[in-house]
Amino acid sequence: MVVNAASGNSSDTDNLGTPFTLANGKGVKNRLFKSAMSEQLGTKAYNPSAGLSTLYARWAKGGVGIAVTGNVMIDRTALGEPKNVVLDEQSDLTEFAKWAAAGTQNATQLWMQLNHPGKQIPNFLSKEPVAPSAISLGRGLDKGFNTPRALTEAEISDIVNKFATSARLAKEAGFSGVQIHGAHGYLVSQFLSPRHNQRDDKWGGSLDNRMRFVLSVYQAIREQVGEAFPIGIKLNSADFMKGGFTEEDSMLVVQSLSQAGIDLIEISGGTYESPSMMGDKAKKKSPDEPKKESTLKREAYFLDYMEKVRKLVSTPLVVTGGFRSGTAMNQALQSGATDFIGIARTMAIDPEFPNKLVADNQHSMPLTVPTTGKPALDKLGMVGLVWYEHQMWRLAKGKDAKANLSALGVVLKTMLSAGLSAFKQRRA
Structure with a gap:
């Protein structure tokens, strides 16, 4: 059975093995989505190492429907980590083509996650990072990260174009799609947050202005790759910081991206200052709000948020974080709150986890x-x-x-x- 993506809802009889068709006609063989993890397997020239091909071939054979790479940087002068991969006009596309070929075996889709870290560059990698505003990271992180310089409008346009160039090159290399990293406090997230974006031009101030950057990135990528090439985004449900990006803001951004035509939205949350994506338990919406027992039972960090979003958009959704059992994953699908289940750490331990889940809906893998x-x-x-x-x-x-x-x-x-x-x- 293939789900009609235009409906935006999974059937109450769907399970992890049910295929899905995106609105652009691209079919996905099942509902399992390998979320991005930073592999730290780039070469000294920032090309993918042979190990990345070996790793993603293993995951492809393990049965996942869509695999998303660790964050690939769009600018070799703006690295988030020492061994990042960078995709730009200087990159060796033959090495990326090998990675894409390995990761698309077994009818797996391999999407490249594209990222710019903004101010989240450790100080041993950059003396003067850039950001929407010249505001340093808080909570003592200023010791490890230098205060950024505010981007000029020309530089903002240049970064938008670099996202588009990297996406075009990813398509040329054979990747199945791209995902914009708009979560976890990186540059896209910084533009969305009123805590970090205090500009007084068209890129800051109102939410419409703050979301101009992510919409510009999406539109520039779409112009380069065409309508049939999938573009997704990883977006925070909130950044869990006082004065920051709120759940209400997030829902409005989701609606705008959906109306613009984005193909898939993955929900996460947090930043370096409040790293909600790093734990193993369901996350609170605010420091003082108790966790719902139902949320803990269902294992997913952000499922309650997804249930609200599902009422607003028909764009296919992915919820990532905390899932360990087929039972909970299938319940989430059948609730209609999400169309795909994001998994990550479990696949680092058992690459066959997707195959096992599809074969046995009650398979589980607790992690210590x-x-x-x-x-x-x-x-x-x-x-x-x-x-x-x-x-x-x-x-x-x-x-x-x-x-x-x-x-x-x-x-x-x-x-x-x-x-x-x-x-x-x-x-x-």
Whole structure:
């Protein structure tokens, strides 16, 4: 059965194995969506390493319907992490073509996530990052991130064009679609947030002005890739910061993107300052609001928000975060709140997780939180990130993941290989 995307709703009989057709006619074989994780597998020239092809071939064979890459930067002078991949006119497209070919095996769609970090560039990578306004990151992060310079209007237009160029090149290389990274406090998110965007020109102030950047990026990409090439976005439900991007703002942005014709919307939340996307439990809408028992039971961080959004738009939706069991995933689909289920860390441990879920709707995979046994070291070493990163590196070398991989060993190995700079603030 193929779902009519124009309806915007999944049937109450759909399950993870049910195909889906996007509004542009592109079919997706099932409802499993591998959300982006930062692989840190770029070469010194910022091209994809051979390991990325090995990793994504493994995931494609594992049965996922759509796989989204870790964030690929559109500008080699604006890196979010030391080993980022960059796609621009200087890139070696043959290496990207190999990655695309590997990741589109087994009727899998491979979408490239495109990103600009804005001010979220560690200070060892940039002395003067750029942002909508010259406002530093708060909560002590100014120690690791330099205060940005406000972008000029000409520079904003240049960045919009770079997004479009990267998308065109991704299509030429054989990727199935692209996803704009509009979440987690990166540049698109910074423009949307009144906390970080305090401009007094057409790019700031009202929500209509603050969303001008993301709509401009989408429209520029569409002009380069055509109507039939899928474009998605990862968007915050809110950034969970006082004076920041609110749930109400987010819903209006979702409606505007839907009206503009975007093909798929993935919902996440948080920023570096309030990293809601990094935990393993359902997130509160505000620091003082208790978590609903129903939300905890259904496992998904942002499912309550999605239920509200579904009433507003027919654009296909993805909810990511916290799903571990086929039972909860199928319940989410059948509720009509989402059309795809985003998974990530589970696939870093078991690349066959999608195949197992489709074969057995009750299959589950609880994850334990890796720890060194020393909370201070866990925080310093960013264990919740680097432990999964090391699992991906194992897969990229053709090995299996190791569920009992020592968290302490991972921290020590990372520290020895890259020094303390390896633990500078990083996010997916």
